[in-house]
Amino acid sequence: MGHMLELPMTSVPIADPMIPVPYRIERLKRETNDTFTLDLMAVNGAGVTSFGPGQFNMLYVFGVGEVPLSISSDPEDCPALEHTTRMVGAVTNAIGKLKRGDMIGVRGPFGSQWPVAEETGRDIAIVAGGIGLAPLRPALYYLMKNREKYRKIVLLYGARTPEDILYKRELEHWRGKFDLEIQVTVDRGASGWRGNVGVVTALAGRAPFDPSNTVALVCGPEVMMRFAVMELQKRGVEARRIYVSMERNMKCAVGFCGHCQYGPHFICKDGPVFRFDRIEPIFGKAEI
Amino acid sequence: MIHSLEPIIREHVFFKGLEDRHIEFIAGCAKNVRFEEKQYIFRERDPADQFYFIREGLVSVELMVPQKGPAVVQTVGDGDILGWSWLTFPYRWHFDARALRATRALSFDGKCLRAKCEEDHDLGYEILKRFANVVTERLEATRLQLLDLYGTHA
Numbered sequence: 143m144g145h146m147l148e149l150p151m152t153s154v155p156i157a158d159p160m161i162p163v164p165y166r167i168e169r170l171k172r173e174t175n176d177t178f179t180l181d182l183m184a185v186n187g188a189g190v191t192s193f194g195p196g197q198f199n200m201l202y203v204f205g206v207g208e209v210p211l212s213i214s215s216d217p218e219d220c221p222a223l224e225h226t227t228r229m230v231g232a233v234t235n236a237i238g239k240l241k242r243g244d245m246i247g248v249r250g251p252f253g254s255q256w257p258v259a260e261e262t263g264r265d266i267a268i269v270a271g272g273i274g275l276a277p278l279r280p281a282l283y284y285l286m287k288n289r290e291k292y293r294k295i296v297l298l299y300g301a302r303t304p305e306d307i308l309y310k311r312e313l314e315h316w317r318g319k320f321d322l323e324i325q326v327t328v329d330r331g332a333s334g335w336r337g338n339v340g341v342v343t344a345l346a347g348r349a350p351f352d353p354s355n356t357v358a359l360v361c362g363p364e365v366m367m368r369f370a371v372m373e374l375q376k377r378g379v380e381a382r383r384i385y386v387s388m389e390r391n392m393k394c395a396v397g398f399c400g401h402c403q404y405g406p407h408f409i410c411k412d413g414p415v416f417r418f419d420r421i422e423p424i425f426g427k428a429e430i
Numbered sequence: 431m432i433h434s435l436e437p438i439i440r441e442h443v444f445f446k447g448l449e450d451r452h453i454e455f456i457a458g459c460a461k462n463v464r465f466e467e468k469q470y471i472f473r474e475r476d477p478a479d480q481f482y483f484i485r486e487g488l489v490s491v492e493l494m495v496p497q498k499g500p501a502v503v504q505t506v507g508d509g510d511i512l513g514w515s516w517l518t519f520p521y522r523w524h525f526d527a528r529a530l531r532a533t534r535a536l537s538f539d540g541k542c543l544r545a546k547c548e549e550d551h552d553l554g555y556e557i558l559k560r561f562a563n564v565v566t567e568r569l570e571a572t573r574l575q576l577l578d579l580y581g582t583h584a
Contacts (some may be wrong), residue, residue, distance in 0.1 A: 272580030302580040331490075331502040336530050339490065339502045341574045344567070350507045363579045369570070382449045 151253060158398045162202045162247025165223070168238055174306050177213065177273060178238055179226040182248065192220050194255030195280035197386060198417040200395050201225065201237065202247030209233040210392040210410070212277035213251060217284060221250070226276035228306065252395045254415040256281040256359050262291040265351040267379070269370045270279040271300045271342050271362025275308045277387050277414070278361050286320050292375060296323045296349045300366070303328050304335045323350060324342025340367065346373040353378035361387040368426045371418060381419035387411045387419070405430050435460045435536060442483060443487075444511055444560055452553045455546060459539040465529035472510070472523045478515035479541040484508060487533025491525045492527050504571065507528065515555075516540030 169181040180201075184190070190199070195211050202208040209231070215224035227239045240246065257267070258281050266285060297316075301307045307326060317324045318335050323346050327338035338345065343366065356379050360370050367386050374384055390402040390409045397411035405424040407413060412419055422430045436457040439445050445453060454462050462481070469509055471482065471489060482489075488507045492500040503525065515523050517540070547554030 190446070228478060262548070300580070306580065329503075329578070329580070333499060335502075338505045338507065340504045341571045343569050343574065347567075348507065353530065365574070368581050 147170055149210055151211075153409050159249060159252070159392070162200070162208075162249050163183065164245050165248045166191060167244045167246060167264065168222070169242060170238075170240060173226060173308050176230075177228045177306075177308065179224050179225060180237060180240075180246075181215075182223045182225070184248075185245070187221070189221055190223060190251055191279075193217055193223075194249035195258055195284055196256040196277055197251040197253050197412060198277070198392075198395075198422040199223070199225065199248050199250030200392075202235075203233055203236040203240070203299060204245070204247065206246075207233045208393075209237075210250075210252075210395060212414075214279045215283075217280050218287070224315070224323065226279075226420070228273050240251040248260060249285070249395060251397075252410055254413055256387075256415055257417075258288075258359075261357040262288070264292065264383075265294040266292055266296070267351045267356050267358040268297045268359045269358060269362070269374070269376070271345055271366040271370075272302065272306070273308070274362030274366075274387070275299055275349070278311065278359060281359060282316070285413070286316065286322070289320055293355070294323065294351050295321070296351050297325070298342050298345040299324070299326045300345075300362070301326070301328050303330050304332050304337075314362060318415040325349060333419075341369070343369040343373045346370055346375065356383060358384045364389070364426070371425075377422045381422055384418035385415055386418055386421070386425075387415050434484050435462070435582065438485075438536065439483075440510070444564075446485065448556055449552075450552075452456065455553070456538065456543065458543045459546075460536045463535050463537040465533045465535070467529055467531050471527040471529060471533075471535075472557055474523055476523050478513065478523045479539065480537050481513040481540050482538070482577040484510045484512055485534045485536065487535070488530040489508065489533055490528050490530050492528060493499045493525055498527065504568065509542055511561075513540075514561050514565060526543070541549050 144216045164185045165182040166185055167182050171179045198210050198212045200208050201211050211225040214226040217425050227234050229235045261407055268278055316322050325342050327342055331339040358379050359375050360367050388409050390404055392410045393401040395410045397408040402409035439457050440453055486508055489506055490502045491504045492502045495501050546556055
């Protein structure tokens with residue numbers, strides 16, 4: 143029988159959330175052509191002592207800048223941390239050039255969490271697109287370790303091409319070892335690809351879960367999330383049982399600077415994980 | 431012993447809400463079919479006289495690109511409807527459809543249903559409404575694919 147991991151319901155208070163703690167890079171693993179996973183360990187035992195699935199850290203490349211990155215590792219492995227990211231800007235490109243043994247600053251963990259500990263006894267539908275699988279990975283670890291507490295668990299994952307699928311080995315392992323339905327689809331197939339081709343939102347329309355007793359966790363590009371939510375609602379999943387992870391330009395990560403304001407919310411403090419009914423009126427509004 | 435396909439058809443969301451007489455007629459146009467892995471279900475430019483309800487399996491909708499091989503546009507799987515060219519002139523398939531693994535489906539005689547829809551406009555309207563949903567969903571999915579949502583510049 144698995145054991146119930148105790149997860150903090152809110153962020154653990156951080157001594158000084160504005161001061162980065164030095165971490166050493168243990169490994170930099172290339173996941174796909176433009177994504178990699180960074181394994182970090184705090185120096186002298188300082189740093190993050192616990193985090194919840196869905197939370198993020200601010201990673202500081204000295205002399206370059208800071209970037210918010212979701213934690214993608216198993217919460218039980220803390221204080222070791224993993225972050226999966228794509229090289230898209232100055233900071234993430236700089237991170238991609240770091241080597242084992244290099245140092246990086248970490249502030250966090252920040253933000254809200256996927257409600258996996260609270261939603262036992264239900265079907266769990268996870269809809270992930272692209273790099274959006276990374277923030278959901280800690281939730282998957284948690285669900286797998288507490289598998290008997292849930293009914294069906296379905297992971298629907300969409301990637302650009304077969305080469306862009308994240309955590310391939312892990313997905314295979316989970317599929318074989320646990321009672322977990324995994325459906326992967328790609329926008330563009332390639333020769334040799336024998337799986338689904340099409341958008342992930344289409345999978346949500348026919349995936350095997352009971353909409354009347356399902357909690358859905360959705361993460362990916364915002365447009366994908368809009369269509370995924372529409373599909374889930376069309377199936378009959380209630381808005382209060384859908385959770386989305388939002389993204390805006392975060393700077394301070396503690397709700398001071400206002401960069402990540404999203405209507406009446408700050409993504410860094412009130413999110414990134416939101417219960418959908420709480421943001422439904424502003425979700426997808428261009429003016430927000 | 432021959433089992434009626436009516437209960438299976440009646441249960442499927444695509445046919446839900448149709449009048450009993452219409453379900454009965456549609457069931458009369460249906461038959462069980464099975465395709466082996468890699469078997470073509472239909473080929474581009476062939477007469478489109480059927481549509482399919484995939485009961486179990488995976489089918490790729492694809493276009494043959496000379497010197498490159500088949501380009502998969504989309505896959506359809508369990509519970510999906512495959513094929514709408516039987517509804518629109520010139521009633522020829524615009525793509526190939528091929529089973530990616532062993533696939534069980536119900537095949538519907540589109541020619542017969544088309545004639546019936548001309549005769550019974552109530553049924554025709556119901557069928558068109560349902561296929562409009564399928565076409566809308568596929569168009570929406572295609573638009574999202576074209577946006578390249580997971581690309582670097584998305």
